[in-house]
Amino acid sequence: MIELSFHGGMASVGASAILLDTGSEKIVFDYGTKPREVPPIFPIPIKGNVDAIFLTHAHLDHSGGLPIFVARGDNVPIYAQEVTKELTELLLNDSIKISNEEGFPLPFNKDDVDQTIRNFVHLDYKKPIRIGKSTITFFDAGHIPGSAMVYVESEKNILYTGDFNAIDTRLLKGCEKDLPEVDVLITESTYSDRNHPNREEQEKEFVRVIKETIYEDGVALVSGFAVGRLQEVLLILRKYKVNFPIYMDGMAKKATTIINRHNKLLRNPKSLENALENVEYVNNKTQRKKIIKQPCIILTTSGMLHGGPIDFYIRKLYKDEKSSLILTGYQVEGTPGRVLLETGRYVTEDVDLELDMKVFRFDFSAHSGRDELLQFIKDVNPEKIFCVHGDHTQEFAAELKEEMGFDAVAPIANNRTFKL
Ligand SMILES: [Zn+2]
Numbered sequence: 001m002i003e004l005s006f007h008g009g010m011a012s013v014g015a016s017a018i019l020l021d022t023g024s025e026k027i028v029f030d031y032g033t034k035p036r037e038v039p040p041i042f043p044i045p046i047k048g049n050v051d052a053i054f055l056t057h058a059h060l061d062h063s064g065g066l067p068i069f070v071a072r073g074d075n076v077p078i079y080a081q082e083v084t085k086e087l088t089e090l091l092l093n094d095s096i097k098i099s100n101e102e103g104f105p106l107p108f109n110k111d112d113v114d115q116t117i118r119n120f121v122h123l124d125y126k127k128p129i130r131i132g133k134s135t136i137t138f139f140d141a142g143h144i145p146g147s148a149m150v151y152v153e154s155e156k157n158i159l160y161t162g163d164f165n166a167i168d169t170r171l172l173k174g175c176e177k178d179l180p181e182v183d184v185l186i187t188e189s190t191y192s193d194r195n196h197p198n199r200e201e202q203e204k205e206f207v208r209v210i211k212e213t214i215y216e217d218g219v220a221l222v223s224g225f226a227v228g229r230l231q232e233v234l235l236i237l238r239k240y241k242v243n244f245p246i247y248m249d250g251m252a253k254k255a256t257t258i259i260n261r262h263n264k265l266l267r268n269p270k271s272l273e274n275a276l277e278n279v280e281y282v283n284n285k286t287q288r289k290k291i292i293k294q295p296c297i298i299l300t301t302s303g304m305l306h307g308g309p310i311d312f313y314i315r316k317l318y319k320d321e322k323s324s325l326i327l328t329g330y331q332v333e334g335t336p337g338r339v340l341l342e343t344g345r346y347v348t349e350d351v352d353l354e355l356d357m358k359v360f361r362f363d364f365s366a367h368s369g370r371d372e373l374l375q376f377i378k379d380v381n382p383e384k385i386f387c388v389h390g391d392h393t394q395e396f397a398a399e400l401k402e403e404m405g406f407d408a409v410a411p412i413a414n415n416r417t418f419k420l
Contacts, residue, residue: 002155002420004186006411008032008043009389013190013332014061016162016389017043019050022154025132028053028076029150029160029186033064035095036306036332039104040064044416052131054123054138055080056162057147058087058227064095067108067116077121079129081138081146083262085120087227090254092116098307125176128153142166142175143366144228145265151180156420159380160186163389166372167199169364170235171228173267177379184420185382189373189390189410192399196369206362207240209324213358214244214295218322221357223310223337225303225329226251228366231259231272233299233328236364238275247291249282249309250301285312292316303328304335305346314346318355327361377406384420386411 002022009016014034020027028050034041042065050069055078056062066088069076080088092113099106123129125148128137138148141164152158159182164175213220224230230252237246248256260276263269282288282298291298292313302308305327317323331337339347341361346353368376377385377400385400385408387393393410400408411418 003417004184004386004420005417006386006388007046007416009061010411010413010416011393012391013389015041015043015065016062017046017065018160018186019046020152020158022132022134025051025134027051027131027134027136027152030056030062030162031065031068032062033060035060035064036304036335038102039099039106040095042068042107049074050076052076053078054136054150055084055088056141056150056160057144058084058091059144059163060091060095062162063088063091067092067112070112070115070119071108075115075119078116078119079121079123079136081124081148081265082122083146083258083265085117085122086258087146087255089113089117090251090258091227094251139176139179140173142172145172145259145262149175151182156183157181158184158186159382161188163188163190163366164368165366166368166376168267169232169366170239170271171232171266179380182380182382184384184386185377185380186386186388187373187377188367189387189393189396190367191365191369192373192387192390192396193370193392195371196363196365202362202364203236203240206236206326207242209326209360210237210242210244210297213322213324214297216322217295218320218324219292219295219317220297220324220326221310221313221317222297222299222326222328223301223303223305224252224299226255226301229303229329229364230299230301231256232364232366234275234279235271237297238271238278242297243278245291245294245296246279247282247296247298248279248300249288249298251308252299252301253281282309288312304331304337305340306335306337311348314353315351317357318346318353319357321356321358323357325355325357325359327359328364330365331361378404383407385409386418
């Protein structure tokens, strides 16, 4: 008897964690946090020993809780792409730094993070491995470099999508479409209720805003996520031959270096290296003060204006009508980025500023939009579907059931264990 239990990332985004108990093996898919909560929220604990963890990608909402296993004395192997290991190390160490700065405790320390990273085992796409009686294979998920879908062959064939993008972006090819037979699909549902705007139109409008800002002698301040998003933005600037001074600041620098080292995972392996030819890294306040005296493009974190060097730049530029603040990611409710879009004010614990600089938002999402999600589910055509990782999983499961005839369910906190 196979049993699936959902420990987080159910009816919302964050703290993704799933336990598959095949009767002979216990396998965990992802173990994340809700990183933007202070302190972060962790999954419902998984009791007992686990045979293996498969990590779909580095983002903290999938990886942020991994050191808990080491902290409780369990050195379980974590299978992931090499780039996922390196990016996870970067993000976990950053979460330790933030907990120290903001003064909230985490249930693990720096030593636990280091040991967690040592427990990683490299697993490439399409290279099946055996865990007890089950065979597990990674397929490219097209979400960020190294992102994987997990396919388990046991009594039932199970596919967990992790976060996935079905369409090509500048950085990555869309997810693997040639998948083996799937009985049980566990799918992310981030955009189950909406489509993305046309990508090419977004790119062109983004480039137009950048050019207009620079021609007006302003600074184009672009905020985005360190892992995936700002690399995508770099490639867009390259594609449209935007030849102004480009600076990169914050954690995106290290993330870009790591991703470029694993460039065989990119849609065009040379693309990032080429785009970096025009980019200068910014490392300190003196440099920051200097670069904003001239029109330029600055790419920096955080993507939701929650800390990072973007805070310095906004405080310096907010009164400048010629400059632009350009958001490139989804803004979660309650974050300074969301508040800014709703009120025109930049509000943090320290400041409340009314912006004269122009504010724009673009959608360069790395998740499948609604139409792609539906097409993917039709193509996979499973016997049973679990909808997770979204704000509308219940509605989505109901729709899949009533309108498309699938046996679909959305796990919730008090109904989260299922026998297959
Ligand atoms: Zn992700």
